[in-house]
Amino acid sequence: MKILSRKERDKQIRRTDILKAAEHIFALRGYHKATIRDIAKEAQYASGTVYLYFKDKDALYFALLEEKMKDLLSIAKEKASQVKDARKKLEIHVKEALVFFENNQDFFRIFISDENELFAEKNLLKSNTALEMHLYTTSLLKEAQKQGVVSADFETERLADVFSAIVKTIIMKWLQEKDSNRGSLVNLSGLILRLFLNGAAKS
Amino acid sequence: MKILSRKERDKQIRRTDILKAAEHIFALRGYHKATIRDIAKEAQYASGTVYLYFKDKDALYFALLEEKMKDLLSIAKEKASQVKDARKKLEIHVKEALVFFENNQDFFRIFISDENELFAEKNLLKSNTALEMHLYTTSLLKEAQKQGVVSADFETERLADVFSAIVKTIIMKWLQEKDSNRGSLVNLSGLILRLFLNGAAKS
DNA sequence: TCTATTTGTGAACTGTTGTTCATAAATCAG
DNA sequence: CTGATTTATGAACAACAGTTCACAAATAGA
Numbered sequence: 001m002k003i004l005s006r007k008e009r010d011k012q013i014r015r016t017d018i019l020k021a022a023e024h025i026f027a028l029r030g031y032h033k034a035t036i037r038d039i040a041k042e043a044q045y046a047s048g049t050v051y052l053y054f055k056d057k058d059a060l061y062f063a064l065l066e067e068k069m070k071d072l073l074s075i076a077k078e079k080a081s082q083v084k085d086a087r088k089k090l091e092i093h094v095k096e097a098l099v100f101f102e103n104n105q106d107f108f109r110i111f112i113s114d115e116n117e118l119f120a121e122k123n124l125l126k127s128n129t130a131l132e133m134h135l136y137t138t139s140l141l142k143e144a145q146k147q148g149v150v151s152a153d154f155e156t157e158r159l160a161d162v163f164s165a166i167v168k169t170i171i172m173k174w175l176q177e178k179d180s181n182r183g184s185l186v187n188l189s190g191l192i193l194r195l196f197l198n199g200a201a202k203s
Numbered sequence: 204m205k206i207l208s209r210k211e212r213d214k215q216i217r218r219t220d221i222l223k224a225a226e227h228i229f230a231l232r233g234y235h236k237a238t239i240r241d242i243a244k245e246a247q248y249a250s251g252t253v254y255l256y257f258k259d260k261d262a263l264y265f266a267l268l269e270e271k272m273k274d275l276l277s278i279a280k281e282k283a284s285q286v287k288d289a290r291k292k293l294e295i296h297v298k299e300a301l302v303f304f305e306n307n308q309d310f311f312r313i314f315i316s317d318e319n320e321l322f323a324e325k326n327l328l329k330s331n332t333a334l335e336m337h338l339y340t341t342s343l344l345k346e347a348q349k350q351g352v353v354s355a356d357f358e359t360e361r362l363a364d365v366f367s368a369i370v371k372t373i374i375m376k377w378l379q380e381k382d383s384n385r386g387s388l389v390n391l392s393g394l395i396l397r398l399f400l401n402g403a404a405k406s
Numbered sequence: 407t408c409t410a411t412t413t414g415t416g417a418a419c420t421g422t423t424g425t426t427c428a429t430a431a432a433t434c435a436g
Numbered sequence: 437c438t439g440a441t442t443t444a445t446g447a448a449c450a451a452c453a454g455t456t457c458a459c460a461a462a463t464a465g466a
Contacts, residue, residue: 007412007464014413030320032235035453046415048456057454109322116319117233119312119375141403151405158394159403161372169368172322173361191361199402200344200362202354210433210442217443238423249445251426260424 015053018043019064027106030113031061062127065114068107069129072100077136086144087197093140094167094189101171102185108171137164150197166196218256221246222267230309233316234264265330268317271310272332275303280339289347290400296343297370297392304374305388311374340367353400369399 021043025034036057040047054060076096080089101108115130138160144150150159170188224246228237239260243250257263279299283292304311318333341363347353353362373391 011413036455037453047454048416049414051455052413112322113319116316119315119379148405150403154394154398154403158373158376161376162369162398162403165368165372166365169364170361173364176322191357195357195365195402197402197404199398199400200353200357200365201400202351214443239425240423250424251446252444254425255443 011053018045018050018053018060019067022060022064023068023106023110026061026064027109031110031117064107065110066127066129068104069111069127069133072097072104073129073133073136075100080140086140086147086149089140090144090149091189091193093137094192095186097167098171098185098189105175108175112168112172134160134164163196166192214256221248221253221256221263222270225263225267226271226309226313229264229267230312234313234320267310268313269330269332271307272314272330272336275300275307276332276336276339278303283343289343289350289352292343293347293352294392294396296340297395298389300370301374301388301392308378311378315371315375337363337367366399369395 018039022034022039025039025042028034029038036050037047039060040050043050050060054063076093079096080092083089083092138156141150141159141163142156145152145156170192171185174182174185174188221242225237225242228242228245231237232241239253240250242263243253246253253263257266279296282299283295286292286295341359344353344362344366345359348355348359373395374388377385377388377391
């Protein structure tokens with residue numbers, strides 16, 4: 001039925017509106033200080049309405065995180081799959097992450113905070129998508145080790161952690177710079193790769 | 204007066220007991236979920252007593268953070284000042300941090316969470332000691348650049364950020380390992396320095 | 407147009423937590 | 437020992453935020 005389908009579509013749109021509002025408020029205030037009332041207000045709904053679309057605050061938060069991470073992951077995988085060279089794959093991976101986060105700065109803030117919550121509390125329930133992202137990064141690096149681009153001396157797991165940490169750090173600091181003095185985030189992909197692959201020492 | 208001095212000393216001891224309890228609870232639950240009641244209970248006091256030693260929850264939290272960071276900073280500075288070579292200075296710096304955090308794991312969790320809170324909210328009030336730590340790391344790297352140990356191509360600020368990020372990442376992952384399979388954290392100083400200075404590429 | 411169903415509302419309910427304060431216990435000075 | 441001062445207590449208070457729900461508005465189908 002056309003009608004029912006449109007109803008479904010409208011429902012999705014409203015759900016997305018709430019997610020957008022949540023993204024903004026969570027990024028602005030952090031999970032704990034963000035209130036359902038704030039989010040509802042931003043989405044131009046009453047607070048009760050939020051509960052028609054999400055079971056509770058947690059479900060809203062996780063839906064937001066999961067869906068955005070899925071977006072990033074699928075984009076990155078798709079683009080990187082178009083080349084064979086491991087170094088090039090890494091480069092594309094970094095660039096896609098930088099582009100994505102430059103376009104989703106609110107989400108980046110939530111993404112970063114979330115990791116620490118998970119670390120601080122012994123909440124072991126890392127989201128599936130987060131795990132997938134980690135696995136994917138690890139697989140890229142393993143391939144790079146096979147191809148001789150990256151030294152096989154290091155444990156791939158640790159490399160993945162450090163690699164991600166460098167990317168995140170560069171993004172964080174870029175976000176903290178005054179808008180006026182900063183160019184596009186993608187310009188920093190070279191810096192990231194050079195630091196990760198060749199280090200800081202004088203060559 | 205001897206008597207007054209002992210009273211003062213006892214007061215400090217009680218204050219320290221509360222700080223210890225706070226360190227444990229904050230590390231366990233994170234700032235927001237940690238309650239004054241929990242902390243008081245852990246320190247074997249009633250909740251009101253906490254307010255005899257600290258103005259409010261925030262003051263307790265910041266006192267904890269500041270005092271521990273000061274400890275770390277002064278130890279690291281002292282030890283590193285004993286050598287001239289910039290690479291050696293960096294090495295000592297890393298080792299001291301690793302030793303300190305291995306002995307203060309609860310504090311490390313708080314320390315990490317705090318940075319992200321500061322980033323998530325636009326709370327620009329970074330603590331003085333945190334700033335001092337950053338400045339100190341920067342100065343070490345600047346010296347390393349002068350001595351030709353580290354390439355002058357990079358902005359020292361960014362290097363300091365990345366350097367700290369690598370150290371923190373390695374510690375975080377070490378903390379997450381099962382106690383049984385992990386040796387002392389200090390053993391990882393070589394890994395950190397190699398990754399930071401020479402990168403992950405096959406040499 | 408009229409009724410049924412879906413969707414939206416926001417006041418009210420509930421539990422939690424930071425903080426205060428009247429009271430009690432402990433310690434001290436003389 | 438006694439009154440004064442310091443320190444500790446935990447019930448009570450107030451604010452806040454997640455969640456529910458009785459009711460209202462909007463929409464669909466006839």
